[in-house]
Amino acid sequence: MSRLCGRWVFIALLCGCVGCVFIFCEYLIYYPAVLRCxxxxxxxxxxxxxxxxxxxxxxxxxxxxxxxxxxxxxxxxxxxxxxxxxxxxxxxxxxxxxxxxxxxxxxxxxxxxxxxxxxxxxxxxxxxxxxxxxxxxxxxxxxxxxxxxxxxxxxxxxxxxxxxxxxxxxxxxxxxxxxxxxxxxxxxxxxxxxxxxxxxxxxxxxxxxxxxxxxxxxxxxxxxxxxxxxxxxxxxxxxxxxxxxxxxxxxxxxxxxxxxxxxxxxxxxxxxxxxxxxxxxxxxxxxxxxxxxxxxxxxxxxxxxxxxxxxxxxxxxxxxxxxxxxxxxxxxxxxxxxxxxPQESTVITVYCTTGVVLIILTLVHLHIFKGTVHFASCLISKHKSL
Structure with a gap:
């Protein structure tokens, strides 16, 4: 149950990150540009x-x-x-x-x-x-x-x-x-x-x-x-x-x-x-x-x-x-x-950078998750053998 909960928390964080970047690039980015004028x-x-x-x-x-x-x-x-x-x-x-x-x-x-x-x-x-x-x-x-x-x-x-x-x-x-x-x-x-x-x-x-x-x-x-x-x-x-x-x-x-x-x-x-x-x-x-x-x-x-x-x-x-x-x-x-x-190249860079970071975080999370599962399985197996 805790592993499943952790997975959903991670997905929620990814979705929140994507949502924040989207709102910034599609809404908020125009405000600092115009405020400089x-x-x-x-x-x-x-x-x-x-x-x-x-x-x-x-x-x-x-x-x-x-x-x-x-x-x-x-x-x-x-x-x-x-x-x-x-x-x-x-x-x-x-x-x-x-x-x-x-x-x-x-x-x-x-x-x-x-x-x-x-x-x-x-x-x-x-x-x-x-x-x-x-x-x-x-x-x-x-x-x-x-x-x-x-x-x-x-x-x-x-x-x-x-x-x-x-x-x-x-x-x-x-x-x-x-x-x-x-x-x-x-x-x-x-x-x-x-x-x-x-x-x-x-x-x-x-x-x-x-x-x-x-x-x-x-x-x-x-x-x-x-x-x-x-x-x-x-x-x-x-x-x-x-x-x-x-x-x-x-x-x-x-x-x-x-x-x-x-x-x-x-x-x-x-x-x-x-x-x-x-x-x-x-x-x-x-x-x-x-x-x-x-x-x-x-x-x-x-x-x-x-x-x-x-x-x-x-x-x-x-x-x-x-x-x-x-x-x-x-x-x-x-x-x-x-x-x-705002320059369009800036918007594209923000989206691409966000995508790369999210992919890396996902891979790291999956690696850690699999490592944790493997470690837990080893402990259980060792406990049973004792």
């Missing part, structure tokens, strides 16, 4: 009108979640990646409490070809994963995997996406005096297609309205009937990066791997064309451009005065070390910091 401070300069200090907006920015679909998504891969992103996002929401969350496109991996039924299922899972309280606003930008590359995009796919997320291909969202310009960069192909022409026309109107807002005194007559925005240069949010030759100048632990940094980017596929990039910079003169698409981090300065930051993928399927951006925005200042999530 902090909102960046911003210079509390005067507001745009020279008055009191401009209020700060706290925004969380991530990109390229790539929710797997019904065609290429293996069930376990989907389960694993979506669980990781959900726990990381929900932990960040609970600990950091951002006022707005921006996702820079490629929400889905198969939006470009998913059937209506598969689309509804993908949307349902996304809304579950990225649920948020009413005092946090979620704003998304369309990416090429959501509606297809330019040659795949059509009005049906685009309007399906815009209806679900209540967005348009060219729109300004204003928060606490900060103008965020949301751009459908997939449509900036410049070939005169109906979607491209519609987006460019709307961007030109927004550019004119922003210029009138900034220079209202000098253009009073021309801007009389134009919608006014806060007099602050915009921050552009889009999926494609502006044109750059490659990632050769990109550095940091979440930049592209060294063997990929010198690969030349293809215009209108990896980055926007030079023409489209120059138009955006000329029309809007942004304070900052935030983009995704490359799945790696990069910081670029266009024309020596227009900074752009490429935000890495939020999915562990695309990176071993996903991250997101924390931004403190005011009408005059922008400060950013990066928050790294």
């Amino acid at each position: 902090a909102w960046p401070g911003a210079a509390s300069g005067p507001g745009a009108d020279g008055g009191a200090a401009a209020p700060l907006l706290r925004a969380l920015v991530l990109s390229d979640t790539h929710l797997l679909g019904a065609v290429r998504g293996h069930w376990f891969d989907k389960l694993r990646r979506e669980w990781q992103m959900e726990r990381a996002f929900q932990t960040a929401l609970w600990l950091l409490k951002p006022e707005v969350v921006f996702i820079l496109g490629d929400i889905f991996d198969e939006g470009k070809w998913s059937s209506p039924k598969d689309w509804e299922d993908d949307v349902r899972r996304f809304l579950q994963m990225f649920r948020h309280p009413s005092d946090t606003e979620l704003v998304v930008v369309v990416g090429n995997h959501d509606v297809g590359f330019h040659y795949e995009m059509n009005w049906f796919k685009l309007q399906r996406f815009e209806k679900v997320f209540n967005v348009t291909s060219a729109r300004i969202v204003t928060k606490k005096g900060v103008n965020f310009l949301l751009v459908n960069s997939v449509a900036l192909h410049g070939d005169g297609c109906s979607i491209c022409q519609s987006v460019e026309n709307e961007l030109f109107k927004l550019s004119y309205a922003l210029n009138c807002s900034v220079q209202a005194n000098s253009k009073r007559d021309r801007c009389r009937d134009v919608h006014k925005f806060p007099p602050s240069r915009p921050i552009i949010l889009q999926h494609y990066p502006l044109y750059r030759v490659s990632d050769a100048e990109c550095t940091g632990e979440d930049a592209a791997p060294p063997e990929e940094r010198h690969q030349v980017f293809k215009e209108q596929y990896d980055v926007l064309s030079q023409t489209a990039s120059q138009k955006l910079l000329w029309w809007f003169k942004p304070r900052l451009i935030l983009s995704g698409h490359t799945h790696s981090a990069c910081q670029v300065l266009h024309g020596d005065k227009f900074p752009e930051i490429s935000v890495p993928s939020f999915s562990w399927r695309n990176r071993n070390n996903p991250s997101f951006i924390l931004g403190s925005f005011s009408s005059e200042n922008v400060t950013l910091s990066k928050c790294f999530l």
Whole structure:
């Protein structure tokens, strides 16, 4: 009876150990990672009108979640990646409490070809994963995997996406005096297609309205009937990066791997064309451009005065070390910091180490158990012989 009891105690200890490791790797590991992050401070300069200090907006920015679909998504891969992103996002929401969350496109991996039924299922899972309280606003930008590359995009796919997320291909969202310009960069192909022409026309109107807002005194007559925005240069949010030759100048632990940094980017596929990039910079003169698409981090300065930051993928399927951006925005200042999530290699190492230790303990226990039984049998046999 004592031997049987000892065996069950050992099994219970093994199960408890496995349970603790599982809870740590699947729940608790995100808390110390996010707790190391902090909102960046911003210079509390005067507001745009020279008055009191401009209020700060706290925004969380991530990109390229790539929710797997019904065609290429293996069930376990989907389960694993979506669980990781959900726990990381929900932990960040609970600990950091951002006022707005921006996702820079490629929400889905198969939006470009998913059937209506598969689309509804993908949307349902996304809304579950990225649920948020009413005092946090979620704003998304369309990416090429959501509606297809330019040659795949059509009005049906685009309007399906815009209806679900209540967005348009060219729109300004204003928060606490900060103008965020949301751009459908997939449509900036410049070939005169109906979607491209519609987006460019709307961007030109927004550019004119922003210029009138900034220079209202000098253009009073021309801007009389134009919608006014806060007099602050915009921050552009889009999926494609502006044109750059490659990632050769990109550095940091979440930049592209060294063997990929010198690969030349293809215009209108990896980055926007030079023409489209120059138009955006000329029309809007942004304070900052935030983009995704490359799945790696990069910081670029266009024309020596227009900074752009490429935000890495939020999915562990695309990176071993996903991250997101924390931004403190005011009408005059922008400060950013990066928050790294647990590396998947760390989780795998913890699981593998635990497995090895448990196997060793089991073997040791069985060896000791057998040795004890053998020793007891010898004692009994000796006692009987006496």
